[in-house]
Amino acid sequence: MSAIVSMQQVTKRFGPLTVLDAVDLEVQQGEVVVLIGPSGAGKSTLLRCVNGLEGIDGGTITVDGQQLVQKGRELNSLRRRIGMVFQQFNLFPHLRVIDNITMAQRDVLGRSREEAEARARELLARVGLSEKEHAYPERLSGGQQQRVAIARALAMDPVLMLFDEPTSALDPELVGEVLQVMRDLAEEGMTMVVVTHEMRFARQVADRVVLMADGGIAEQGTPEQVLEHPTSERGRAFLAELGGQG
Amino acid sequence: MSDFLSAVVESWPLFFEAAGRTLALSAVALLLGLPLGALVAAASMSRVRPLRWFATAYIGLVRGTPLITQIFILYFGLTIVLLLPGFWAASIALAFHNSAYIAEILRSGFQSVPVGLDEASRSLGMSWWQTLRRVRGPLAFRTALPSLGNQFIIAVKDSSLAAFVTVDELFQVALRATASSYEPLTYYIIVALYYLAIVLILTLVVNRLEHALSKHRRS
Ligand SMILES: Nc1ncnc2c1ncn2[C@@H]1O[C@H](COP(=O)(O)OP(=O)(O)OP(=O)(O)O)[C@@H](O)[C@H]1O
Numbered sequence A: 001m002s003a004i005v006s007m008q009q010v011t012k013r014f015g016p017l018t019v020l021d022a023v024d025l026e027v028q029q030g031e032v033v034v035l036i037g038p039s040g041a042g043k044s045t046l047l048r049c050v051n052g053l054e055g056i057d058g059g060t061i062t063v064d065g066q067q068l069v070q071k072g073r074e075l076n077s078l079r080r081r082i083g084m085v086f087q088q089f090n091l092f093p094h095l096r097v098i099d100n101i102t103m104a105q106r107d108v109l110g111r112s113r114e115e116a117e118a119r120a121r122e123l124l125a126r127v128g129l130s131e132k133e134h135a136y137p138e139r140l141s142g143g144q145q146q147r148v149a150i151a152r153a154l155a156m157d158p159v160l161m162l163f164d165e166p167t168s169a170l171d172p173e174l175v176g177e178v179l180q181v182m183r184d185l186a187e188e189g190m191t192m193v194v195v196t197h198e199m200r201f202a203r204q205v206a207d208r209v210v211l212m213a214d215g216g217i218a219e220q221g222t223p224e225q226v227l228e229h230p231t232s233e234r235g236r237a238f239l240a241e242l243g244g245q246g
Numbered sequence B: 001m002s003d004f005l006s007a008v009v010e011s012w013p014l015f016f017e018a019a020g021r022t023l024a025l026s027a028v029a030l031l032l033g034l035p036l037g038a039l040v041a042a043a044s045m046s047r048v049r050p051l052r053w054f055a056t057a058y059i060g061l062v063r064g065t066p067l068i069t070q071i072f073i074l075y076f077g078l079t080i081v082l083l084l085p086g087f088w089a090a091s092i093a094l095a096f097h098n099s100a101y102i103a104e105i106l107r108s109g110f111q112s113v114p115v116g117l118d119e120a121s122r123s124l125g126m127s128w129w130q131t132l133r134r135v136r137g138p139l140a141f142r143t144a145l146p147s148l149g150n151q152f153i154i155a156v157k158d159s160s161l162a163a164f165v166t167v168d169e170l171f172q173v174a175l176r177a178t179a180s181s182y183e184p185l186t187y188y189i190i191v192a193l194y195y196l197a198i199v200l201i202l203t204l205v206v207n208r209l210e211h212a213l214s215k216h217r218r219s
């Protein structure tokens, strides 16, 4: 096994606030890691650091054998190998579904229109949205938009997919269709880091659950270990709260 | 009424030529004003603080002084160093004047683009420039278009001030026709109709463009 992501002593501050405090984390090829933890724990920040949307104040991050730099062409070329899926979908509203998926393929990978569209159609079929190819994002439901966003990220042939609460903005009845796509992706062996509150997904799909709290990793292990038998104080408190809610 | 119509017909060649000059003034004002406004907008959003100061000062200065003053400074005020023909004094002053407003319009257009879209584009490996060209620019332009169209209309009407630096544009021709005919009502109404026609055509063009660019908002 080889590490796709390797974070070493990563520190991230926002002004006086230390959000990530010397965090170490490795993600192996084909591994699905689910990040959980209370609000403000730094889950989003960690994901954003991994693809350089946030710069770091200390430590190193290596993705696919290449050390992340803070800006420039190297960062761009690394980013195209890291797919990112946002809570708010962030589809380009002025582009049709198909163009949302072909834009970066053509601009970044230099694929021809035909190649890019063929790849886009293949992915749309995979997420079950072939008939929406010519629709504008605004015409799609949240679940459909998120599936297009996943297809858009996959079109770049990433070695790693990052998901930041991909179902949190969705109506409950639309959550399932997005999780199903993610499940399929995991089964095909995609390396994934997923921030989610969907504990069922974590239980069923995660190889490893990482519980973050107070700027660090409070606990990690198999879903069974972390979700059923947490050993840390923070882990117990967080899961008790979840249990209390649901 | 028939007197009015015959005045319209008789004055047609003069006004038609003058309308061309009005359009030329406006065109220069916009062709220079747009890129200048874009530069000032870029400066106002720059990470370099002195550039932002410059933009603020420029916009404040240009918006804080009457256009006629700016035209007179270029036409009468610079004679020691530079003799500008009326047409260029007026159109360049118009360009500066409009660039300040255009800068503000473009800036708020860019600020209306959600940060998440920029991040989505960058996370696909698109460079800053590619993101500007494909995502932020087009979206900012769509938002800015109604205000830009409005500003273009203001520019056309403001070009009438060029009459005061000897340019034979529409208003100047109306002034002269009035002076020789002693029929101010007739010729001011005629010139108003010419402006109105130009503005209507411009409005139509902008609306068309808006319509074409907002396909994503319709089913
Ligand atoms: N751009 C920023 N500027 C300042 N503070 C920030 C910024 N982004 C995040 N923070 C702070 O960093 C901390 C961690 O934020 P982060 O979004 O990573 O948490 P999270 O674990 O994703 O929480 P949630 O479950 O609510 O999404 C929070 O206290 C947040 O207020």
Ligand SMILES: [Mg+2]
Residues within 6 Å of the ligand: A043, A044, A045, A164, A165
């Ligand atoms: Mg978050």
